[in-house]
Amino acid sequence: MQTILGSGGIIGTQLAQELTTYTKKIRLVSRHPKLVNTGDEVFPANLLDIKETQKALNGSSIAYLTIGFPYKTRIWQEAWPKIMNNVIKTCSEQNIKLVFFDNVYMYDTFHIGHMTESTPVLPVSKKGKVRALIAEKLMEATAKKKLNALIARSADFYGPSTPMKSIMTEMVFKPLSKGKSAKWFGNSHCPHSFTYTPDAGKATAMLGNTPDAFNQVWHLPTAPNPPSGKEWIHMVAKEMSVSPHYQTIPKWIFNISEIFVPFMRELNEMLYQYEQPYVFDSKKFEELFFFKPTSYLEGIRRIIKKDYRYKAAQKDDLLFGTK
CATH class of the missing domain: 3.90.25 (UDP-galactose 4-epimerase; domain 1)
Structure with missing residues (x-):
């Protein structure tokens, strides 16, 4: 079972379509999940609740965290650390590999003219500080051998049927x-670079199903x-x-x-x-x-x-x- 946490957005939808190459068992998790492929399992859950998170991930081999919150700093500050803690704890306990779909808000503003996986982390925005915090939590857990995880990072994105967040x-x-x-x-x-969402979905699925890709940061393919x-x-x-x-x-x-x-x-x-x-x-x-x-x-x-x-x-x- 491969599970998408935050399946309702454009990335979650693209990812669900691409995962059919690797598995017939796909679970879509959100507050109000909807089918993407015939045969998907939909699982309503509030990931701010540790028990619901544990139930949502039960039986999974790989989890993809692709949640997109409303564009409000207060919500990011309150929700993201809780959800990342719940997902890390659950994946560690259940031996589930974790793929985190991330953005570039945490990068040093003086280095965004050429961003690579080794670009310094020095956020200047409140949202960037939240992203830096949760990415650090994830990589610390991998360094301590608590779980196998990777970060799949995207630039701003564009693509067909992309919702208002683009x-x-x-x-x-x-x-x-x-x-x-x-x-x-x-x-x-x-x-200004933009990542094409179908490329992002395909690449995220590829990373999740490549064992050697874990425990590191990846930039998703962008022209x-x-x-x-x-x-x-x-x-x-x-x-x-x-x-x-x-x-x-x-x-x-x-x-x-x-x-x-x-x-x-x-x-x-x-x-x-x-x-x-x-x-x-x-x-x-x-x-x-x-x-x-x-x-x-x-x-x-x-x-x-x-x-x-x-x-x-x-x-x-x-x-x-x-x-």
Whole structure:
């Protein structure tokens, strides 16, 4: 049995699809789990409760922690340490391998222009400090031989049917598809890496089913030479056959807006990632697994084909009176 803790998000869903290559026994755990593949086992559980965590993982050989909490610092600070403690304790007691899907918030801001698995950990944000804390807990447990675990780390992500947690979806794809101006934070001339979610799901499944991959950190496959914000917008606009109009939202807007809009306050502390080059290096994974990440242009084309092509066709039909 391979179990996904936090199965409802885009990564959990992609991972569930990819795990069918390795097992027929997949358990999906969340507060309100839904089937992904025929034959999946759905298991409702609150992972803040140690007893429910133990029941959810009972009989598992590998666990994947892919939970995505609301983008609120207070929730992260309260929930993440509890859940990580519960999962580490349970996996240790039941001899379950653990794969933790992580982000890059804990990295030193002065090194995000070229991030590797050895990039210094020195978070400047409250959310980054939470991520650093729980990653440290996990790696300490592996160092003490309490369990076999690994960290699968992703850059910001984009992909088909990606929910609102993707800035690329909300700020670029959706507005351009509606004939509106795209938006970008900070400096639109800085390169910014994005991990393609189908690649992330496939790679996470590969890592979980590779015994030698455990007890270390991995960067999930992400295309090299990332476009700048402006280049991202122009690429998407070109593939949609729309004008590449966009607005850059400066930091002072966030400083004012955060007084009135809670989400702007939550996002403000992460703006440093968009004010300088943000380049994610995944050569370690690519070279060991002979894996070529999906190119940015191909990723854009697949997203448009899956999520926006039908809407565009509907619009054309209405314009030309064929409906």
